[in-house]
Amino acid sequence: MGLLGILVGLGLLIWLAFRGWSVLLLAPLSALVASAFGREPLLANWTQTFMGSAAQFLAQFFPIFLLGAVFGKLMDDSGAVTAVATFITRRLGERRVILAVVLSGALVTYGGVSLFVAFFVIVPMAQSLFRAAGIPRRLVPATVILGTSTFTMSALPGTPSIQNAIPMPFFGTTPFAAPGLGMIASLIMLGIGLWWLLRAEKAARQANEGYGEELSIATSAAADDERLRGRATTAREFDPAEISHGHRSEAEVPIVNAVLPLVVVVVVNLVMSLVVLPRLDVSFLAEQRWGSTSLSAVAGVWSVVVALAGATATVVICNWTRLPALRQTMDAGANASVLPALTVASLVGFGAVIASLPAFDMVRDWALDIKGGPLVSLAVSTNLLAALTGSASGGLTIALDALGQTYMDVATREGIDPGLLHRVAVIGSGTLDILPHNGAVVSLLAICGLTHRQSYLDIVMVGIVSSVVALAAVIAMGSALGSF
Template sequence: MGLLGLLVGLGLLVLFAFRGWSVLLLAPVAALVAALFGGEPLLANLTQVFMTNAAAFLAQFFPIFLLGAVFGKLMDDSDAVTSVAAFMAKRLGERRVILAVVLAGAAVTYGGVSLFVAFFVIVPMARSLFRAAEIPRRLIPAAIVLGTSTFTMSALPGTPSIQNAIPMPFFGTTPFAAPGLGIVASLVMLGTGLWWLHRAEAKARGAGEGYGDEVEDAAERAAFDEFVRERATTAREFDPAELQHGHRSDQPSPVLNAILPLIVVVAVNLLMSLVILPRLDVSYLAEQRFGGTSLAAVAGVWSVAVALTAAIVATIVLNWSRLPALRLTMDAGANASVLPAFSVASLVGFGAVVAALPAFTTVRDWVLAIEGGPLVSLAVATNILAALTGSASGGLTIALDALGDTYVDLAARTGIDLALMHRVAVIGSGTLDILPHNGAVVSLLAICGLTHRDSYFDIVMVGIVTSLLALVAVIALGSAVGSF
């Protein structure tokens, strides 16, 4: 009955989340259903397991949600994201439209701009470029997914995405874990994704397919669509409803002022991770008032938090005249972080209840028994949970909460570098999460005025297939030569 309860609870979560119900309600209900079938005490599971683990997730990662959302809103309202995108388009020209859209998305998301801010800015630019080049608009979502939701989310060393931050406390790693393997994975994703998109473009031109009919006001409708909002907030760290608040500049930011904050994120993250924090005396962290922890457990989050803070300051200083309503902008950014953070925390609470059920030992033993070793079983676990929840961050946290200590022990026994574990876990979480019910997919299609039937196959090819190829490459290389 315990295993049945686990499956029923997970099924309820997936079914009703797909129908647009709030995860804030669904996750505790699904957790209690699983506990009920397992004959476990309901109130104890709700307050001592679900809430404790949800609160622990917020305590650990809310600074990244908060700072990332504020930075994204500042970049949006100063029109800096538009400037970066326009710069890419101008430099690459109409003959390399697809590459321009992909690299524009990659530049802003690797620089720390929230995914949904990037969506609402890059989609109009992509429409203009694709229309002028007579490339079918059905390929726009795939090009944006490739640039924003693949290698810059899970593979590029130092990416400030929440997915890259989640393994750090579990494995004691930094945002730059396994940098060489991350670069290899990024090249695989980018190269195969661009190959597929150019192949699709050539095939469409050969068939005489043009740009297609435009859907008016699709982006504006998507911003106010509650279904889109509920799906979006479990996918990434920004509530799309807050894009309508604040005050966007009437004048675009100079391109240098727009790009510098993105560079600050990467540079400060690198300095904090590899130079500054390792030289600090933080022995005080062992004191009980600081949680009796260690630098390895907090260094990653500290690095990303300081990098985003520095980027926020840089954005304000460089774009002061283009932020006439700074308080409103900052408030909107802060508000945009709350619902996503609590939604993912609720998924974490659900996962904690499931992992505490006696029946979960069957699932754990099955995962660990998968042939191919710890790296393969870790990749399978993160893939499955991200797919079921439709959330890379939620699925990754559930997997590591339940199995993180086990994989640390396995790494010690088998000689696997924890940095390699980190990179495999993050890439694994960013593959099958891009299923039809994924919030980023639902939101992007709505913003573009397209349907799954129009564009989802190409999204699968550039989002799932390329990431799976990269994951296989990282596991094969890591198993053969170790982490680098």
Template sequence: MGLLGIVLGLALLVGLAFRGWSVLLLAPIAALVAALLSGEPLLAHWTQTFMPSAAQFLAQFFPLFLLGALFGKLMEDSGSVTVIADAMIRKLGQGRAVLAVVLAGAIVTFGGVSLFVAFFVLAPMATQVFRAASVPRRLMPAAIALGTSTFTMSAFPGTPSIQNAIPMPFFGTTPFAAPGLGIIASIIMLVFGMAWLNRVEAAARKAGEGFGDAPAVDTNTVEDGLRERAATAHEFDTAELTRGGPSSSAPSLLLASLPLVVVILVNMAMSLVILPRLDLSYLAEARFGGTSLAGVGGVWAVITALACAIVVVLAINFRRLSAVRATIDAGANASVLPVLSVASLVGFGAVVAAMPAFQIVSDWVLGIGGGPLVSLAAATNILSALTGSASGGLTIALDALGGTYLERAAAIGMDPALLHRVAVMASGTLDSLPHNGAVVTLLAVCGVTHREGYRDIVMVGIVGAMIALVAVIMLGSLFGSF
């Protein structure tokens, strides 16, 4: 009955979340279903298992959600994201419309701009350039996804994405974990994705297929009905996209790009130079949780980088922003629903892991052949697929089994940085199933149905990512982390 309870609880969570029900409510209900059928005390698991685990996630990662959403909103309302994307598209021209959209998305998301902000800015611009170049509209979601949701989310070293931050407290790593492997994986994802999109574009041109006659999509209203689905997919609440105070004039390309450069440089300096040289022995004191630099350094580096970038974007655009307080309020508010939604998923995972029957699941996962890398990749893939959330699936996997994987890695002399990179990349593969909030939102803002555009998302977001993940596991197993 215990195993049945876990399965039914998960089915309830996945099924109703796909239909747009709030994870804030579904996660505790699903956890209680699992506990009920396992004969476990319900209230105890809700208040003593579910809530402490959710609270721990908030304590560790709320600053990242808050600053990430605020930075994204400031970059959006200042017009900086539009300026950067427009410059990339104009530079490459209509002849390379697909590549222009991919690179524009990659630049802004690697610079710290929220995924959903990038979606809503890039979609109208991609519509214009795709129409002018006679590239089918159905390729827009895959092109945007390739640039925003693949290598810049999970593989490229130093990316400030929440997914890249989650393993850091578990493994004592930095955002630059396994940089060589991350770069190789990024190249594989980009090359494979572009090869597929170019192949489909060429076939469409040969068949005489143009952009299409679908009506333009109003990105100011398209998020209606998608909010709950999107809440677990990234750190930005789509309801706040239309709020705030947009700038009446745009900055120059140099000024628009400066905050992104600040994110990258400060993140690198904090991770590799500044924090390692500081005397942080006081962290071992009980009042600071008895931790160490390895436990907090990675998160500190990213939040410092985002904080510095926020100061820069405000200094550059303070007079240009029509309503600074409204923009700041919208950015701060945009972080709340996503972080609580993912924390609720983590709480559900903690209750499931506390069930006696979970030992069966744990033994099966840990018994997968190929060593800890293969087992970790499989566990993270499965949980991310079921929850439709890369961050939720990744955290549940590491909460339940992260310590075990770290012990197994230490026993064979494996660098934790390799575990970090594999875990993050695994979270960004099967999470892109049809019920994923980011997929649903992206298709909606592009005015494309699942039938029209999802196959190409699968190829660039799942198949390409899987090939890169397999390559990293093989190289890491042979040569270790580099």
């Protein structure tokens, strides 16, 4: 009955979430259903296990949600995101439109701008460029996904994405874990994605397909859709309802002012991770008042937090005159972080309840018995949970909460570098999360005025296939050569 309860609880969560119900309600309800089947105490599971795990997730990662959303909103309202995208497209020209859109999305998201901020800026620009170049508009979503939701989310070393931050407390790693493997994975994703998109563009030109008829759908309408909002906040770290709040500058931003905050994110993150924090005396962290923790458990989060804080200050200083409503912009960014953080924390709480049930031992044993070793097992676990929840961050945290220590024990016993576990887990979470019910996919298609039937195959090729190939390559090279 316990295993049946786990399946029923998970099925209830997926089914009702897909129908538009809020995960804030569904996660505790589904956890209680699973507990009831297992004849476990309901109230104790809710207030102690569920809320305890959700609160711990917020305590660890809410600063990243908060600063990431504020930074993204400041970059948007100052016009910096638009300036970066415009600069790249002008330099590459109309003959390389797809590459220009991909690189624009990659640069701003690797620089710390929230995914949905990038969506609402880059999609209109991409549509204009595709129309002028005669490229089918059905390719816009896949092009944006490739630049914003693949290698810069999970593979590129040092990316400040929440997905790259989640494994750090579990494995004692930094945002730059397994940098060589991360770079190779990034090149594989980018190469396969561009190959597919350019191939599709060539075929469309030969068939004289053209841009196609465009539906007039305002991006603000997509942002205000409550059903889309619920799915979006499960998938990523920015509440799209806050996009229209604040005041967006109409003044042109010098490219140096636009790029400098992005550079600060990368450089400060690197310096904090590899130079500053390792030299600090933080023995006091072992005291009970600081949580009886260690530097390895907090260093990764500290690096990202300092990098985002420095970048936030930089964008304000560099674009002070282009932020006439600074308080409203920062308020909107702060508000945009709350619902995504609580939603993912609820998924984490659900996972903690499931992992605490006696029947979960069967699931754990099944995961560890997967042929191919711990790296394959870890990849399958994160893939499966990200696919079921439609959330890379939620699925990754559930998997590591339940199995992270087990994988660390296996890695220690078999001499596997924790950095390799980190990179496999993050890339694994970013593959099958891009299924049709994923909030980012649904929201992006709504913003573009397209349907799954028109664009989803291309999204699969650039978002799932490229990531699966990169994941397989990382596992193969990591197993043969170790982490590098």
